[in-house]
Every structure is written in C-alpha cells, then in structure tokens.
Amino acid sequence: MTTAYGDFRLHGFKEPATGLEHAALCFGDLSTGEPVLVRLHSECLTGDAFGSCHCDCGPQLRSALKAIATAGRGALLYLRQEGRGIGLLNKIRAYALQETGVDTLDANRLLGLPADARDYGFAATMLSQLGIRSVKLLTNNPGKIEGLKAHGVDVVERVSLQVGRTTRNGAYLDTKAHRMGHLFDLARELPDEASEADPAR
Numbered sequence: 159m160t161t162a163y164g165d166f167r168l169h170g171f172k173e174p175a176t177g178l179e180h181a182a183l184c185f186g187d188l189s190t191g192e193p194v195l196v197r198l199h200s201e202c203l204t205g206d207a208f209g210s211c212h213c214d215c216g217p218q219l220r221s222a223l224k225a226i227a228t229a230g231r232g233a234l235l236y237l238r239q240e241g242r243g244i245g246l247l248n249k250i251r252a253y254a255l256q257e258t259g260v261d262t263l264d265a266n267r268l269l270g271l272p273a274d275a276r277d278y279g280f281a282a283t284m285l286s287q288l289g290i291r292s293v294k295l296l297t298n299n300p301g302k303i304e305g306l307k308a309h310g311v312d313v314v315e316r317v318s319l320q321v322g323r324t325t326r327n328g329a330y331l332d333t334k335a336h337r338m339g340h341l342f343d344l345a346r347e348l349p350d351e352a353s354e355a356d357p358a359r
C-alpha cells in the first residue's frame with residue numbers, strides 16, 4: 159500500500175477470541191533478526207481519522223509511520239482497541255462525562271468500566287506471525303512494554319513518541335502522565351507548534 163510516507167506491506171489478522179480484525183503495516187526487510195522498530199497503535203477513530211483535538215493519537219499515528227519509513231524497516235500494528243478497549247460508544251459516553259470536568263480515567267470508572275481494558279496477547283501473536291521476535295517499541299506507555307514482555311516478546315528498547323501536544327489536549331496528556339504512568343519527557347511538555355497550527359497533520 160502506497161502511503162504519504164512510503165510503500166508498506168499491508169496484512170490483515172482476525173483475532174479468534176473477539177472476532178476483531180486488526181492490521182499490520184510492514185516496511186523493509188524484517189527477516190534479518192535485528193530488533194524491529196514497532197508501533198502498537200490503539201484505534202482512535204476520532205483522533206486518527208476525524209482530526210479530534212482531544213488527544214494525541216492522530217499525530218502519533220502519522221509520526222510513527224514516518225519514523226518507520228525513515229528507519230527503513232519496521233511495523234505498525236493497528237489494533238482495534240478503540241477507547242483503550244471499551245469501544246467507540248463507551249468512549250463517546252466517556253467524552254460526554256469529560257465535558258463536565260471529569261478526567262479520562264475517572265470518566266471510565268464512572269461508567270463502571272476499567273481505566274484501560276487493553277490486552278497485548280494478540281499483538282504478540284501478530285508479531286510472531288510476522289517473524290518479529292525482538293522490538294524497539296515506539297511508545298510512552300510502560301504498560302505496552304510489560305504487556306508484550308508478558309507474552310514473550312523481547313522489548314530491547316523504548317523509543318519515545320511524544321508528539322501532538324496542543325493547548326486543547328494538554329490536560330488529557332497531563333492525566334496520562336500523572337495518573338496513568340506515561341513516560342513524558344517534561345522538558346518537552348510544551349505545545350508542539352506544528353500540531354498547534356494543524357492538529358490533523
């Protein structure tokens with residue numbers, strides 16, 4: 159599949175336990191045995207496709223594809239874990255609660271849902287089927303590293319993916335840093351000028 163970032167091989171996967179259909183975009187030669195630059199991207203219809211200013215998902219998706227193409231080899235797994243695994247309708251309900259001043263974590267809890275319902279077992283299966291055993295993971299979320307390690311993937315390095323902060327999603331990103339353990343480099347906690355000017359970039 160030709161993209162704005164380069165030509166990727168597109169693979170589809172069906173998760174037997176859930177029936178969910180996931181995608182993997184692969185770039186370059188992944189069979190050398192060297193650790194592969196990998197992004198596990200959790201679906202965010204609002205941010206990835208609609209250009210929502212509520213989160214940093216859209217800029218992260220595009221930045222990850224760019225980084226993989228620039229590196230010359232890598233894979234982006236697009237996981238259908240909308241709303242951190244609670245689904246689109248529940249995420250919309252959680253957004254409505256956030257309009258009343260509740261943060262992203264408490265909104266899920268008020269709905270009686272886990273703060274993060276994601277599991278990375280099938281992502282590990284996808285990597286294995288792609289022949290990827292050792293990864294450099296593009297993420298700020300230590301939970302993803304632990305999640306992959308728990309399923310036997312060798313995560314040799316974390317590569318920061320800190321893009322897309324704007325004045326409108328700052329409080330959301332602060333909640334991820336302070337209440338959800340995300341590893342943000344505080345020195346870079348300033349609005350990203352390019353995202354501020356064009357959140358859909």
Ligand SMILES: Nc1nc2c(ncn2[C@@H]2O[C@H](COP(=O)(O)OP(=O)(O)OP(=O)(O)O)[C@@H](O)[C@H]2O)c(=O)[nH]1
Nearest residue numbers: 200201202213239240241242249252262297298299
């Ligand atoms: N429930 C809920 N999900 C959200 C909200 N905002 C974004 N999401 C979902 O969160 C997921 C992305 O998770 P993040 O916490 O932004 O980032 P991450 O994937 O854990 O970590 P990174 O790898 O660093 O990007 C996507 O599935 C989004 O749909 C929200 O306010 N409530």
Ligand SMILES: [Zn+2]
Nearest residue numbers: 202205213215
């Ligand atoms: Zn998002």
